[in-house]
Amino acid sequence: MHLHLRTTTLSLSVCALAAGLLTAGPPSIADPGPGAPPATRAEAPALRVRTVVRGLEHPWDVQQAAGGRLVVSERDRARISVVRNGKRRTLADLSRLVWVSGETGLLSLAVDRDRRQVWACHGATTRSGPEVRVTRWRVDRRWRSLSGRRTMLSGLPATSGRHGGCRLLLERRGPGLVVGTGDAAVGSNPRDLDSFGGKVLRINRRTGTPMADNPFAGATGSRRYVWTYGHRNVQGLAERADGSLWSVEHGSFRDDEVNRLVPGGDYGWNPVPGYDESVPMTDQSLPGEQQDAVWSSGTPTIATSGAAWVRGTQWGRLEGTLAVAALKGSEVLFLRFDARGDLVSVARPPALARFGRLRSITSARDGDLLLTTDNGTGDRVLRVSPR
Structure with missing residues (x-):
């Protein structure tokens, strides 16, 4: 399946208010250009940006828990925090458990609010060297401590810590936990079905076993866990309302x-021999069929990271878009795709381009977006809502 790109830029006017609160003026939808469907003249909402908590260091993920709590991971501190009413307290100091090096440390979180369970993807040390793994804990009723630690998936490759990206996503239906991984900067990992590097994996979040409907579930070895392969460094995962x-x-x-994941799909990253980064991200000269990206940045990159689908009619013309955070680009892209997965338009609100590097983006229960900055010091969690 080869999906072709149509790119449109949307403009937004912005005014800044008091510290900790920014407002974007009403953004109009630009003409999408030749070959794209005509855009309506309806306006998207102005944006309100509030700081939820400050004083963080490389926060990698933010997830919503019960009772209005937010759960936040910090990569290098290896700390999980709970934030409520603007106040942060430490839920767990995992510095003795987590291996921290370069881009690897305490990374993505997943939170089951009803069962009071937390999953974390993190670096770890073994007798044979470092790795990345997924661990699960139970949380007490007051969200003050973790217990019952269990390793759910281990053996994700790690070298220097480069390309140790690991993103978690709880599927809305059934017991699936999706795990996106980096290739650990080893060229042979992405297309080696028995390596966990450069993959999207699916496991049963209760048992840690491969999901029975994985495309290679009837095989032996690690490939039973594989959903897609041929990835370089997965940073974001999102489930659309249609379950894709x-x-x-x-x-x-x-x-x-940005890729729409096809079960068993090859996404074409194959930087061999060695680690040859001059090859295409999706190399169509490889044997078999490679899946084209539904959106790509071209040159230069903007270091896209976390992503979430925008929910709620309050978002107006932004409802149903995929919000994607960018580190190097220091912005959020709102990408609209049609039902087939073809790109229709892109919005880049200037109100969200004032906070430096943006790592993770999560949809809160009320439809607000939660973002983490990743500037190294003085980082924060932001809450974005339509005005």
Whole structure:
């Protein structure tokens, strides 16, 4: 399946208000250009941006828990925090458990509010060297401590810590836990079905076993866990309302990608021999069929990261778009796709381009978007809503 790109830029006017609160003026929808469907003249909402908590360091993920709590991971501190009413407290200091090096440390979180369970993807040390793994804990009723630690998936490759990206996503229906991984900067990993590197994996979040409907579930070895392969460094995962899974990944010097995931699909990253980053992100000269990206950055990259689908009629023309955070680009892209997965338009609100590097983006229960900055010091969690 080869999906072709149509790119449109949307303009937004912005005015800044008091510290901690920014408002974007009403953004109009630009003409999508030749070959694209005509755009309506309806306006998207102005945006309100509030700081939820400050004083963080490389926060990698934010997830909503019960009772209005937010759960936040910090990569290098290896700390999980609970934030409520603007106040942060430490839920767990995992510095003795987590291996931290370069891009690897305490990474993505997943939270089951009803069962009071937390999953984390993180670096770990073994006798044979470092790896990345997925661990699960139970949480007490007051969200003050973790217990019952269980390793759900281990053996994700790690080298120096480069390309250790690991994103988690709880599927809305059934027991699936989706795990997006980096290739650990080893060229042979992405297309090796028995390596967990450069993959999107699916496991049963209760048992840690491969999901029975995985495309290679009837095989032996690690490939039973594989949903898609041929990825470079998966940074974001999102499930659309129709149940389809989408990934966001870092490109090399070109082509950050958003991919619609096809079970068993090959996404074409094959930087061999060695680690040859001059090859295309999706190399169509490889044997078999490779899946084209539904959006790519071209050159230069903007380091796309976390992603979430925008929910709620309050978002107006932005409802149903995929919001994608960018690190190097220091912005949020709102990408609209049609039902087939073809790109229709792109909005880049200037109100969200004032906070530096943006790592993760999560849809809160009320439809607001939660973002983490990743500038290294003085980082924060932001809450974005329509005015």
